[in-house]
Amino acid sequence: MTLSRILEIATPGTRLSTALDQLVIARPGEPDVRVPIEDIGVLVVDDARASYTHAALVALLEAGATVVASGRDHLPLGLLLPLDAHHVQTERHRAQVEAGAPARKRAWQALVRAKIAQQGIVLAHFTGQDAGLAEMARRVRSGDPDNLEAQAAQRYWPRLLGTGFRRDREAEGANALLNYGYAVVRAATARAVVATGLIPSLGVFHKRRSNPFCLADDLVEPYRPFVDWRVRRVLGEGADPPTLDDRATRATLLSVLKETVRVGARRLPLLLALHASAASLRRALCEGTRGLDLPTGLPLAAEDLASDDAEEAAPEEAAPEEPTS
Structure with missing residues (x-):
């Protein structure tokens, strides 16, 4: 693709x-x-x-x-979104419906772990410390019964955007930028879910009856910190607070879909990384495989990509250094 x-x-x-x-x-x-x-x-x-x-x-x-x-x-x-998304759609729908609670809980555990770990990486990038989020991510249990996702958010937002910041889907300022970025990435996630032959309304955790994209809302969680990273950068670039009325600001937020990210051992544009993650979620729900292919680290800068390319071109007997992000 x-x-x-x-x-x-x-x-x-x-x-x-x-x-x-x-x-x-x-x-x-x-x-x-x-x-x-x-x-x-x-x-x-x-x-x-x-x-x-x-x-x-x-x-x-x-x-x-x-x-x-x-x-x-x-x-x-x-x-x-297209309805006729996959040639074995009916078969996969049946397998998804029949997936047991343990498989759904393991999937949610992996998604929450990845989200909290990503939040820690974003926080460390801007503040120098991850506020203990990496350790918290390791403590997430199957189904996240301790609601560590919410506990992580309480540490994350005040440190990333200031002690007076509160997440609000109706507010202006930074919240409006976050809402725009999340909505765009959510739409791309829904596209990836449908393309892999899964039912987008049948989530592993999200279950709101009026939500036709519960599974997309599950899968998008570890990708939200990429939007946070982009919004934090936008807020720090000028004296005047950016707004969605500015077309350049919207274009900057949209461009997060083009950022190159790491998913497992691969480097992919975020738009394609969503498809890799959706495919792994389909395997977990329909085939019972363990583990999901989810993003790790910040988007790769040009120098990181050049470094990785050099390592891939090195002779097999050479011991390349661990790539940095």
Whole structure:
């Protein structure tokens, strides 16, 4: 699988149509832009006046793309996903439904462990200390009966964004940036879950009846700290607090999907790393395998990638140094 493109439509009055297997983006007063539909992974439409042809939406879904519609506050409000996602979908749905409680609890344990460990790494990067989160991650038991996920959050947020910060899905400022980033990564996670043939509404932990993407909300947890990392960097780059009204800020948050991250022994763009994690979750639920392929460490900088490439090119008998992140 190659890395798909992530597009945002934000010019007022944009019209989307299709011609010759390309998405035609027509903006008032500007030349049309054409993008091969097969290259599009996520299309974010942040334009209340945008219009679509039915053929364009069908072509995007047939190509496996996710279409995200944003509301007036620029936050993603809904998404379109393909239903015919995998040739053995029914078989995998049955296996997922029949997966026992031990398998679901082990999966949630792995997801919470990875999330808390990632939070510790982000915290150490910005503050020099992980506040004991690495040790806390190791203590997560099957199903997280001690709710260490919540305990970790109580340590994490005040140290990362200040003692006065409180997570709030309705608040402005840093919360709005986090909400935008989470929503975009959640949409990409839902795409990965559907693509692997799993039922997105049947979670291993999340079970809210009105939530059609419970499993995506499970799987996205260890990826949330990448959004935290990006938001913390955005907040520290200028004197004026960034807002979602700024298109450049939204583009910066969207670009987290293109960051290269480590998943097991592989280095993948985050958008593709989600597919690797979803595939491992499918194996755990449908085949009973143990362990999930989940992200570790911060996104890789250019020098880290160059270092890793040099190590991969070294002779087998050489003992390469442990790569740093």
